[in-house]
Amino acid sequence: MQTKKGFVIILAALAGFVVLGILFTIMQYNSIQSLNLEVDNAWSKVETVYQERFDLIPRIVQSVVAQTEAETEILKNLADARARYLSARNTDEKVAASADFDNAISTVFPIVLQENYPNIKFAEAFKDFRTTYEGQENRVRVERNRYNDAVTEYNKVIKTFPGNFFASLFGFKERKLFEAAAGTEKAPDLDFKIN
Amino acid sequence: MHFRTFLMLFLFFSVSFAQNYPQSIGYVNDYADIIGEGYEVELNTLISAFEKNTTVEIAVLTVNSLDGLDIETYAVEIYKEWGIGQKNENNGVLILVALNDQKMRIEVGYGLEGVLTDIHTKDIIDNIIKPKFKEEKYGEGIYNAVLAIKQIIETGGYEPSLVAKQDDGLDIFDIIGGLFIVIFSLPFLLFLLPFVLPLVLFAILEIYVGNLFISATIAFLPFIFFMKFTNIGRSISKWQGGLFNTSGGWSDTSGSWSGGYSGGSWSSSGSSWGGFGGGMSGGGGASGSW
Numbered sequence: 321m322q323t324k325k326g327f328v329i330i331l332a333a334l335a336g337f338v339v340l341g342i343l344f345t346i347m348q349y350n351s352i353q354s355l356n357l358e359v360d361n362a363w364s365k366v367e368t369v370y371q372e373r374f375d376l377i378p379r380i381v382q383s384v385v386a387q388t389e390a391e392t393e394i395l396k397n398l399a400d401a402r403a404r405y406l407s408a409r410n411t412d413e414k415v416a417a418s419a420d421f422d423n424a425i426s427t428v429f430p431i432v433l434q435e436n437y438p439n440i441k442f443a444e445a446f447k448d449f450r451t452t453y454e455g456q457e458n459r460v461r462v463e464r465n466r467y468n469d470a471v472t473e474y475n476k477v478i479k480t481f482p483g484n485f486f487a488s489l490f491g492f493k494e495r496k497l498f499e500a501a502a503g504t505e506k507a508p509d510l511d512f513k514i515n
Numbered sequence: 516m517h518f519r520t521f522l523m524l525f526l527f528f529s530v531s532f533a534q535n536y537p538q539s540i541g542y543v544n545d546y547a548d549i550i551g552e553g554y555e556v557e558l559n560t561l562i563s564a565f566e567k568n569t570t571v572e573i574a575v576l577t578v579n580s581l582d583g584l585d586i587e588t589y590a591v592e593i594y595k596e597w598g599i600g601q602k603n604e605n606n607g608v609l610i611l612v613a614l615n616d617q618k619m620r621i622e623v624g625y626g627l628e629g630v631l632t633d634i635h636t637k638d639i640i641d642n643i644i645k646p647k648f649k650e651e652k653y654g655e656g657i658y659n660a661v662l663a664i665k666q667i668i669e670t671g672g673y674e675p676s677l678v679a680k681q682d683d684g685l686d687i688f689d690i691i692g693g694l695f696i697v698i699f700s701l702p703f704l705l706f707l708l709p710f711v712l713p714l715v716l717f718a719i720l721e722i723y724v725g726n727l728f729i730s731a732t733i734a735f736l737p738f739i740f741f742m743k744f745t746n747i748g749r750s751i752s753k754w755q756g757g758l759f760n761t762s763g764g765w766s767d768t769s770g771s772w773s774g775g776y777s778g779g780s781w782s783s784s785g786s787s788w789g790g791f792g793g794g795m796s797g798g799g800g801a802s803g804s805w
Contacts, residue, residue, distance in 0.1 A: 454801070462591050
């Protein structure tokens with residue numbers, strides 16, 4: 321009688337343990353997976369702001385460089401960088417195309433200084449360009465930081481106990497932080513005055 | 516490898532402990548005390564009427580210092596912290612003024628970026644706010660800016676996509692939501708596990724081994740180890756009031772994070788202020804100085 325009762329207790333304890341273990345595994349999987357999806361979501365926002373930038377900036381550059389000698393060349397460079405971004409197959413290529421884009425934009429400023437337009441319309445156009453450019457840069461920066469925050473949180477969970485155990489069980493891999501291509505961490509300095 | 520780990524830890528802690536941002540006490544949060552009583556009342560009236568009509572939320576924050584952050588970072592963090600605009604509309608605007616830094620920013624929520632463009636906000640800063648600020652008429656400058664923002668949003672034909680949805684009682688989603696709450700409260704049952712399991716084990720061992728000391732050692736030692744030396748155990752023991760926690764070395768970042776903000780100031784402000792709607796921004800808008 322005594323033995324049978326003990327056996328039942330052990331069996332019940334084991335069953336309870338198994339059930340709780342399964343529940344715990346499900347919850348672990350769900351929390352890792354939702355962090356993983358958050359990283360994807362943050363990345364898609366980064367891509368959205370990149371895309372916006374590629375669509376918006378050339379239009380505004382056009383109004384600034386219109387009727388200058390370098391107009392065709394600058395617009396061509398921007399279009400090339402945009403095309404390369406669109407056909408990029410991986411993140412590194414996208415980041416590289418984005419760096420080309422920044423380079424093309426930075427050629428706008430010498431022209432502005434050199435031609436030194438006296439008319440107000442141009443000054444307005446340049447101000448709008450500058451505002452839009454800064455705004456897009458800031459958006460990219462914000463989404464990039466949020467992406468990195470999401471990656472950091474995900475990586476922290478899959479590298480510490482008990483997340484590391486479940487991550488390897490379900491094949492969750494470490495995600496890469498977004499690092500800007502060398503030389504592009506800082507946007508071109510637009511802080512000169514035109515009057 | 517080690518560097519990367521270090522970097523991650525560093526990032527994690529720097530994110531968690533970064534800033535103690537001011538809390539919102541209403542639409543107008545004049546921490547630098549530059550707006551003036553009259554304009555504060557006017558602003559509140561203007562903004563709350565505008566929210567009633569359009570659900571758009573406009574927040575004003577003046578601070579003395581940005582604590583070394585650039586104004587763009589400060590604005591986007593405050594915006595996120597306060598959640599200005601409705602949750603699914605992200606239709607908020609933040610006007611941030613940093614007195615000592617002589618900087619200002621208008622941060623626009625995702626949902627208003629189409630109607631209130633960067634160029635609009637830059638124009639408001641340069642043509643409306645800046646001239647008044649130069650004469651130290653801060654309240655007037657901000658009031659005129661809010662008027663201009665209101666006008667741009669109204670004439671821009673902005674309409675929230677889900678105009679203030681009526682609360683139509685219990686529906687199927689509430690029931691599903693309730694089920695979710697039940698399922699997700701299961702982790703709390705797990706918190707009981709470290710207490711229940713050793714007790715059961717102890718009872719079984721007591722029956723078969725009959726030696727109190729050996730039974731207790733076998734039953735409780737692994738759990739003490741679990742509670743003290745694993746992250747989850749430490750979280751549990753912290754949650755349970757530090758029953759097993761002997762060393763003070765463990766700093767639960769998530770705990771101190773929420774602790775920093777749940778200081779009860781929502782309720783202690785004495786008014787009916789319940790916070791903003793939970794909107795988000797993504798760095799839209801413009802900055803300027805005076």
